[in-house]
Amino acid sequence: xxxxxxxxxxxxxxxxxxxxxxxxxxxxxxxxxxxxxxxxxxxxxxxxxxxxxxxxxxxxxxxxxxxxxxxxxxxxxxxxxxxxxxxxxxxxxxxxxxxxxxxxxxxxxxxxxxxxxxxxxxxxxxxxxxxxxxxxxxxxxxxxxxxxxxxxxxxxxxxxxxxxxxxxxxxxxxxxxxxxxxxxxxxxxxxxxxxxxxxxxxxxxxxxxxxxxxxxxxxxxxxxxxxxxxxxxxxxxxxxxxxxxxxxxxxxxxxxxxxxxxxxxxxxxxxxxxxxxxxxxxxxxxxxxxxxxxxxxxxxxxxxxxxxxxxxxxxxxxxxxxxxxxxxxxxxxxxxxxxxxxxxxxxxxxxxxxxxxxxxxxxxxxxxxxxxxxxxxxxxxxxxxxxxxxxxxxxxxxxxxxxxxxxxxxxxxxxxxxxxxxxxxxxxxxxxxxxxxxxxxxxxxxxxxxxxxxxxxxxxxxxxxxxxxxxxxxxxxxxxxxxxxxxxxxxxxxxxxxxxxxxxxxxxxxxxxxxxxxxxxxxxxxxxxxxxxxxxxxxxxxxxxxxxxxxxxxxxxxxxxxxxxxxxxxxxxxxxxxxxxxxxxxxxxxxxxxxxxxxxxxxxxxxxxxx
Amino acid sequence: xxxxxxxxxxxxxxxxxxxxxxxxxxxxxxxxxxxxxxxxxxxxxxxxxxxxxxxxxxxxxxxxxxxxxxxxxxxxxxxxxxxxxxxxxxxxxxxxxxxxxxxxxxxxxxxxxxxxxxxxxxxxxxxxxxxxxxxxxxxxxxxxxxxxxxxxxxxxxxxxxxxxxxxxxxxxxxxxxxxxxxxxxxxxxxxxxxxxxxxxxxxxxxxxxxxxxxxxxxxxxxxxxxxxxxxxxxxxxxxxxxxxxxxxxxxxxxxxxxxxxxxxxxxxxxxxxxxxxxxxxxxxxxxxxxxxxxxxxxxxxxxxxxxxxxx
Numbered sequence: 056x057x058x059x060x061x062x063x064x065x066x067x068x069x070x071x072x073x074x075x076x077x078x079x080x081x082x083x084x085x086x087x088x089x090x091x092x093x094x095x096x097x098x099x100x101x102x103x104x105x106x107x108x109x110x111x112x113x114x115x116x117x118x119x120x121x122x123x124x125x126x127x128x129x130x131x132x133x134x135x136x137x138x139x140x141x142x143x144x145x146x147x148x149x150x151x152x153x154x155x156x157x158x159x160x161x162x163x164x165x166x167x168x169x170x171x172x173x174x175x176x177x178x179x180x181x182x183x184x185x186x187x188x189x190x191x192x193x194x195x196x197x198x199x200x201x202x203x204x205x206x207x208x209x210x211x212x213x214x215x216x217x218x219x220x221x222x223x224x225x226x227x228x229x230x231x232x233x234x235x236x237x238x239x240x241x242x243x244x245x246x247x248x249x250x251x252x253x254x255x256x257x258x259x260x261x262x263x264x265x266x267x268x269x270x271x272x273x274x275x276x277x278x279x280x281x282x283x284x285x286x287x288x289x290x291x292x293x294x295x296x297x298x299x300x301x302x303x304x305x306x307x308x309x310x311x312x313x314x315x316x317x318x319x320x321x322x323x324x325x326x327x328x329x330x331x332x333x334x335x336x337x338x339x340x341x342x343x344x345x346x347x348x349x350x351x352x353x354x355x356x357x358x359x360x361x362x363x364x365x366x367x368x369x370x371x372x373x374x375x376x377x378x379x380x381x382x383x384x385x386x387x388x389x390x391x392x393x394x395x396x397x398x399x400x401x402x403x404x405x406x407x408x409x410x411x412x413x414x415x416x417x418x419x420x421x422x423x424x425x426x427x428x429x430x431x432x433x434x435x436x437x438x439x440x441x442x443x444x445x446x447x448x449x450x451x452x453x454x455x456x457x458x459x460x461x462x463x464x465x466x467x468x469x470x471x472x473x474x475x476x477x478x479x480x481x482x483x484x485x486x487x488x489x490x491x492x493x494x495x496x497x498x499x500x501x502x503x504x505x506x507x508x509x510x511x512x513x514x515x516x517x518x519x520x521x522x523x524x525x526x527x528x529x530x531x532x533x534x535x536x537x538x539x540x541x542x543x544x545x546x547x548x549x550x551x552x553x554x555x556x557x558x559x560x561x562x563x564x565x566x567x568x569x570x571x572x573x574x575x576x577x578x579x580x581x582x583x584x585x586x587x588x589x590x591x592x593x594x595x596x597x598x599x600x601x602x603x604x605x606x607x608x609x610x611x612x613x614x615x616x617x618x619x620x621x622x623x624x625x626x627x628x629x630x631x632x633x634x635x636x637x638x639x640x641x642x643x644x645x646x647x648x649x650x651x652x653x654x655x656x657x658x659x660x661x662x663x664x665x666x
Numbered sequence: 667x668x669x670x671x672x673x674x675x676x677x678x679x680x681x682x683x684x685x686x687x688x689x690x691x692x693x694x695x696x697x698x699x700x701x702x703x704x705x706x707x708x709x710x711x712x713x714x715x716x717x718x719x720x721x722x723x724x725x726x727x728x729x730x731x732x733x734x735x736x737x738x739x740x741x742x743x744x745x746x747x748x749x750x751x752x753x754x755x756x757x758x759x760x761x762x763x764x765x766x767x768x769x770x771x772x773x774x775x776x777x778x779x780x781x782x783x784x785x786x787x788x789x790x791x792x793x794x795x796x797x798x799x800x801x802x803x804x805x806x807x808x809x810x811x812x813x814x815x816x817x818x819x820x821x822x823x824x825x826x827x828x829x830x831x832x833x834x835x836x837x838x839x840x841x842x843x844x845x846x847x848x849x850x851x852x853x854x855x856x857x858x859x860x861x862x863x864x865x866x867x868x869x870x871x872x873x874x875x876x877x878x879x880x881x882x883x884x885x886x887x888x889x890x891x892x893x894x895x896x897x898x899x900x901x902x903x904x905x906x907x908x909x910x911x912x913x914x915x916x917x918x919x920x921x922x923x924x925x926x927x928x929x930x931x932x933x934x935x936x937x938x939x940x941x942x943x944x945x946x947x948x949x950x951x952x953x954x955x956x957x958x959x960x961x962x963x964x965x966x967x968x969x970x971x972x973x974x975x976x977x
Contacts, residue, residue: 436728439906440725440726440910440913441726441728442725442726442727442728442729443727443728443729444729447727447728447729447730447733448729450729450733451729451732451733451736454733454736454737455736457736550716615717617717629733629737630718630730630733631712631713631716631718631730631733631734632716633716633717634716634717634718635715635716636715636716636717636719636720637715638715639714639715639719640713640714640715640716640717640719640720640723640915641719641720641723641915641916641917641920642709642713642714642718642719642720642721642722642723642915643706643709643710643712643713643714643719643722644723644920645722645723645915645920645923646706646709646713646722646731647702647705647706647709647710648920648923648924648927649726650702650705650706651698651699651702651927652927652930652931654698654701654702654749655694655695655698655927655931656931656934657753658694658697658698658753658756659694659931659934659935659938661753661756661757662756662757662760663851663938664801664805664847664851665757665760665761665798665801665802666757666760666761666764
């Protein structure tokens with residue numbers, strides 16, 4: 056009897072695995088892929104070359120004839136003149152390690168990435184298809200060049216990040232690949248894989264990478280760093296010379312920090328921020344699944360421009376350090392990068408939805424952490440009376456794209472926003488914040504926790520996440536998401552008119568308010584009317600009509616009317632028209648006096664040199 | 667202590683010519699009002715009757731203002747172009763006024779003499795304009811040739827020493843370029859004084875003699891430079907400290923702040939006039955023999971001469 060139960064259990068498990076592999080194609084690629092890479096880094100020429108053994112098992116229901124590998128290394132930089140630098144990853148040779156199959160062709164092609172740009176890829180076409188549940192092992196010899204940025208300075212050999220540096224499995228095709236044709240059966244994949252990586256680098260270098268640093272071996276003039284990582288969606292590393300490495304432990308997680316020697320004093324800020332981030336994320340979304348987290352706190356030329364969290368690895372260069380504790384850009388990078396550990400490290404969203412589910416949700420969590428740990432007001436910058444919120448910063452990135460006149464693009468005053476030019480990610484973060492305010496933040500974070508638990512190490516789509524939201528809230532949210540996903544939809548509600556006059560009876564005031572829907576995005580609205588005696592009346596509006604008027608009776612005259620009074624709807628493109636006051640305010644005069652004073656000083660400065 | 671003596675006399679002479687100070691102040695105010703008015707009117711439509719206006723009356727919310735700039739970016743681009751045009755006109759006006767101002771200081775008239783002032787404004791305009799064009803060429807070379815070259819040179823020597831070599835190279839190059847630019851300003855202004863005192867028209871000659879005097883009396887020139895740079899920084903810091911008390915969103919605070927701002931502008935203009943007057947007073951100490959140094963100020967001496975000639 057006991058034997059029968061055992062047999063039945065084993066049969067059930069295999070049946071489940073087999074059936075589930077057919078149920079949802081993208082769910083089943085976990086633990087089926089492996090990379091073993093032996094690479095050597097030549098820091099003088101910034102070249103990486105080596106061999107890679109790639110192991111993959113076809114868990115799809117159909118045979119696969121071609122596999123696609125990424126062939127381009129894309130680095131971004133903080134310098135707006137050279138935002139992106141692309142260098143090729145050359146595949147020198149490919150061979151089957153098993154003798155059952157052979158390579159029919161190697162085809163160079165290009166695929167559209169999640170930024171909408173085409174990047175070169177290499178298709179490997181097999182002579183025989185790989186049948187379901189069959190495995191393959193390929194051996195690559197490759198070399199990659201890391202980006203250097205000669206437009207800003209001579210190429211620095213002191214530190215390099217290496218992202219997309221190895222031939223990475225990106226997509227598959229059931230058929231032979233035909234270039235320049237619409238390939239309906241190509242599905243881009245971000246696959247969780249196990250990594251075993253050996254990097255040989257000159258002795259004076261320190262390497263930080265995804266996964267866990269297992270050993271460092273010293274041999275004559277070189278060091279071999281061995282990293283391993285399970286269930287990682289990608290593997291990045293970075294090299295530096297003469298940098299400081301400090302480690303601290305937090306709840307079984309080792310935080311490894313690499314810093315420039317001149318910024319050693321920032322270590323405390325990095326560690327305390329990382330610990331706060333992990334504390335918040337663990338409490339909100341569940342256990343951090345890795346034992347090591349590496350923070351790259353070095354400033355260099357070839358650096359990802361925006362905050363970047365890669366699997367177990369955060370690029371958080373120190374920015375605006377001269378402002379000291381008055382600016383929290385460093386903290387922002389660590390919070391956002393840590394949040395990406397969950398959104399893009401534990402869950403690997405379908406490629407089309409990465410802006411919404413990966414960076415967007417990470418930015419939402421980052422914004423929350425900024426609010427919690429640095430206050431809701433001026434939490435990003437508070438210096439010499441100049442104040443900026445993180446949510447406002449994200450709004451600006453979004454607005455910049457919403458109002459894109461040609462002249463604005465060349466305006467140097469606002470060029471800084473190009474540093475974080477991912478408006479879709481900012482839009483997603485603002486949308487998630489708006490949704491979180493609608494449901495209540497604890498309720499939304501519960502939804503996120505469910506989502507992370509349900510889709511751990513899998514590839515959900517946006518539709519899956521909406522499903523979880525709808526299930527938890529009992530509301531139909533599809534129309535909201537559809538509006539948000541539409542590039543041309545703009546959310547803007549305004550208080551157009553406010554009058555408050557004594558009524559005909561004489562002992563009361565009649566207040567008329569007109570609200571208008573300026574944009575095309577429909578959202579339920581709350582309107583608060585404040586009166587001079589301190590009273591407040593709240594009015595609800597479904598937001599559907601283009602214009603709506605309300606009339607209220609009150610004992611005292613109205614002072615102001617504010618739509619979305621708590622500024623919960625962060626997607627609103629214009630906060631200035633959200634309110635109306637009966638009496639003129641002094642803001643424009645104050646700004647005019649500042650502006651006049653600045654101009655006077657500017658002219659004085661100019662004439663000091665030219666007068 | 668040539669410099670202190672010149673400074674004290676300069677302060678006295680500039681103080682005796684408040685009409686010129688008023689003229690400079692109103693020119694500055696008029697041009698800035700013209701440049702600022704369009705933006706004020708747009709801000710008035712955006713912030714006059716709403717809560718953002720209330721907020722901005724108190725604090726400087728960068729997010730709200732940048733959002734405003736994004737929404738009105740096309741207008742701002744036009745306004746910036748208009749500002750540059752206004753600034754250019756203002757520079758020309760200043761070049762024009764400089765001749766009259768220096769002439770008044772050189773002659774030290776006790777009463778404002780319109781003919782002397784405006785006559786010299788017109789007389790020296792073209793000469794001073796040539797000087798400014800020389801200086802513009804030099805600034806251009808400094809900023810677009812010397813600065814990048816220095817940066818590259820410093821960077822190449824720093825690249826193996828510090829991580830962020832580009833930034834450090836830019837900081838060091840900037841620190842080297844600023845004194846060069848300030849010295850150029852001093853040399854040009856000194857050349858203007860020389861042109862008015864000697865009545866010469868040759869700008870290159872005046873500039874060459876200024877350079878010669880600069881190297882001969884290096885310490886005195888450095889004293890002048892440092893004094894006027896630091897006094898400007900000091901009064902700005904003092905203003906910043908005081909203005910912090912008047913940031914409340916009330917009418918009283920706003921009016922007080924505007925008054926403070928205008929006092930600062932007047933002080934800066936006054937310093938500029940004192941600077942010119944000091945250079946005028948410094949002139950004989952640097953170019954003439956020690957025996958000539960008069961008990962009276964140089965300007966008074968010159969005026970006496972002028973009056974004798976007139977008689």
